[in-house]
Amino acid sequence: MKVVLLQCTPEPERMVALAARLCYSPSGIGDLRKDVSRKSVHGLVRKVLSMGHASTLEHVAFTFGIEGISRAASHQLVRHRLASYSQQSQRYVSADFGYVTPASVSDQPELLAEYKRHMAASVALYEKLGKAGVPAEDARFVLPNATETKILITMNARELCHFFSLRTCLRAQWEIREMALRMLAIARKKAPLLFENAGPGCVREKCPEGALSCGQAAKARSEIAAIGKNKK
Numbered sequence: 001m002k003v004v005l006l007q008c009t010p011e012p013e014r015m016v017a018l019a020a021r022l023c024y025s026p027s028g029i030g031d032l033r034k035d036v037s038r039k040s041v042h043g044l045v046r047k048v049l050s051m052g053h054a055s056t057l058e059h060v061a062f063t064f065g066i067e068g069i070s071r072a073a074s075h076q077l078v079r080h081r082l083a084s085y086s087q088q089s090q091r092y093v094s095a096d097f098g099y100v101t102p103a104s105v106s107d108q109p110e111l112l113a114e115y116k117r118h119m120a121a122s123v124a125l126y127e128k129l130g131k132a133g134v135p136a137e138d139a140r141f142v143l144p145n146a147t148e149t150k151i152l153i154t155m156n157a158r159e160l161c162h163f164f165s166l167r168t169c170l171r172a173q174w175e176i177r178e179m180a181l182r183m184l185a186i187a188r189k190k191a192p193l194l195f196e197n198a199g200p201g202c203v204r205e206k207c208p209e210g211a212l213s214c215g216q217a218a219k220a221r222s223e224i225a226a227i228g229k230n231k232k
Helices: 012-024 029-035 038-051 054-059 071-077 109-131 136-142 157-167 174-190 217-226
Strands: 002-008 061-070 084-087 148-156
Touching (some): 012 038, 061 071, 061 174, 071 148, 109 136, 157 174
Antiparallel strands (some): 084 148
């Protein structure tokens, strides 16, 4: 899996601070930049976040490029509707077939061998259909959820925080959780103030999962707290 930041709103924390200042100050638009010093950015961001004034985060956008995730993971990802996506097409792109193997399968040699045979058979049938004149948009029906894909994601900072609250949880499916953790590490490095409390609900308060809680809040908090530390 590869996760890279392709683009981000310049000075994301300053942008949030400017939005906050506009809401609570009589200053005109032209004076906002003068009113928001480097020191006041920190205070303004902390203030609006503590107040739950999250609309100010919507002025900051992040665009990530993701490679090597499965279609199973991308199907979960696009359920987050307050985002924009561009995904590699299986209709127009005839790329080399790649697939993701879960650790629960790769850890069992006999199952792994059968898994690989199944993938090879899927590829063979896909190619056979193509040679027989079946359109790629129909031949792709035989490709499994394990098929690798590439996708571009653009989310604003508010939606990213919501995404992280759901997908960095220990109960999240392992692949999308790994992707979310990598995205959080990048976002936290770019805007540490905006994402310092990002993560599953148990990072900020009692676990919201109720009876479905994993019971490992301490582990989750420790893991999330370590993200972005000791990295250049």
